[in-house]
Amino acid sequence: MSGRRRDAAPGRPEPKTCASCGRRIEWRRKWADDWDEVRYCSRACRGSRPGPVDRRLEEAIVELLSARSGSATICPSEAARAVDLDGWRALMERSRSAARRLVAEERIVITKRGRVVDPSTAKGPIRLARGPSFGRSPGPTGGRAGRGWSPARA
Ligand SMILES: [Zn+2]
Numbered sequence: 001m002s003g004r005r006r007d008a009a010p011g012r013p014e015p016k017t018c019a020s021c022g023r024r025i026e027w028r029r030k031w032a033d034d035w036d037e038v039r040y041c042s043r044a045c046r047g048s049r050p051g052p053v054d055r056r057l058e059e060a061i062v063e064l065l066s067a068r069s070g071s072a073t074i075c076p077s078e079a080a081r082a083v084d085l086d087g088w089r090a091l092m093e094r095s096r097s098a099a100r101r102l103v104a105e106e107r108i109v110i111t112k113r114g115r116v117v118d119p120s121t122a123k124g125p126i127r128l129a130r131g132p133s134f135g136r137s138p139g140p141t142g143g144r145a146g147r148g149w150s151p152a153r154a
Pocket residue numbers: 018019020021022023040041042045
């Protein structure tokens with residue numbers, strides 16, 4: 001059997017992805033009753049839900065990678081600059097969050113020194129590259145259908 005991903009401990013639901021920072025949310029006992037409703041890893045993330053700028057950052061990442069060769073990588077700062085040339089520094093962490101959300105959809109991967117790394121724990125300078133589902137539209141996992149999000153336009 002291949003593709004077994006449900007081998008977590010019995011009774012322990014699979015991790016989810018935070019809808020804000022894109023980091024992994026591991027099941028905790030305190031969420032036993034409302035795990036299905038959990039979408040954010042922390043109160044801070046709940047208070048900073050992704051908005052139009054964050055969608056633009058996701059779009060910029062996809063557009064930048066689309067414009068380059070299939071194996072090329074970009075820096076999250078390039079997406080931040082594409083969205084706000086003057087205020088890009090303030091968008092750096094949000095650009096990294098946008099990248100992590102795209103990783104959760106397998107549309108990109110995050111690399112360090114040429115190797116794919118875990119987006120939840122990667123620290124320091126990272127690069128972004130196309131993932132296995134790069135050309136695909138956002139899946140239903142994000143639960144944001146109808147928001148007008150679309151992948152890079154040709
Ligand atoms: Zn979070």
